[in-house]
Amino acid sequence: MNCPCCSGKTFEECCKPYHSGEKNAPTAEALMRSRFSAFAIPSGDYLMETTLPSKRKYHRKKDLQEWGERNTWTKLEIIDKPSAYKVEFKAFYIDEDGEHQIHHELSTFKMIQNRWYYVSGEFLE
Numbered sequence: 417m418n419c420p421c422c423s424g425k426t427f428e429e430c431c432k433p434y435h436s437g438e439k440n441a442p443t444a445e446a447l448m449r450s451r452f453s454a455f456a457i458p459s460g461d462y463l464m465e466t467t468l469p470s471k472r473k474y475h476r477k478k479d480l481q482e483w484g485e486r487n488t489w490t491k492l493e494i495i496d497k498p499s500a501y502k503v504e505f506k507a508f509y510i511d512e513d514g515e516h517q518i519h520h521e522l523s524t525f526k527m528i529q530n531r532w533y534y535v536s537g538e539f540l541e
Contacts, residue, residue, distance in 0.1 A: 420456035421449035422492045435462050440532065444525035445494060447532040448503045452492045455507070458484025468526055468533040486512045501525050504540070 419430035431453040433439040434446070441447035447466060454462040460481030467475055491508040498504065507519040521537040 419449075420453040420489060420492070423449060427453070435459060440530065441466075444501055444523075444527075444532055445497060445503050447525060447534065448494075448505060448523055449492065451534060452489065452505075452507055455480075455484040455487075456489035460484065466532070466534055468528075468535045471535060487517075495520075498522075501527075 417427050419425050419427045419432075421431055423430045431450040434441050434450040435454065435457075441450050451463060451466055454460075454466075458481055460477040460479075463480040463484075464472060464475065464477045488510040489507065490510060493506045493508070495504040495506060502522060502524055504522045505520075507521075509517050509519065511517050520540040522540055523537045524535040525532050526535050527533075
């Protein structure tokens, strides 16, 4: 199957090694792509594991899993990478009412012990 992150690669050669724990994402962008894939599949476990440990208390795995399940994730577009720690993207999806939606965000990431984590996101537009 094609990877949901729109890399043009198969899931097996793109995001699956990160989801399975075989490898860690080498860049903030790779982590962001793998998190988009985790919403599309969905994998609330992976989304929690890749959230900065000190920020996990603000999220619930069940909510992340359900948001992935309720929506059909159709496309990821990387808009900008203003630094090694920030990625601006648009995630396109169809919500539970059949409406087309765009989630536009500038995400911040942090590397701890050679592993990237999602810190927070600023909604744009």
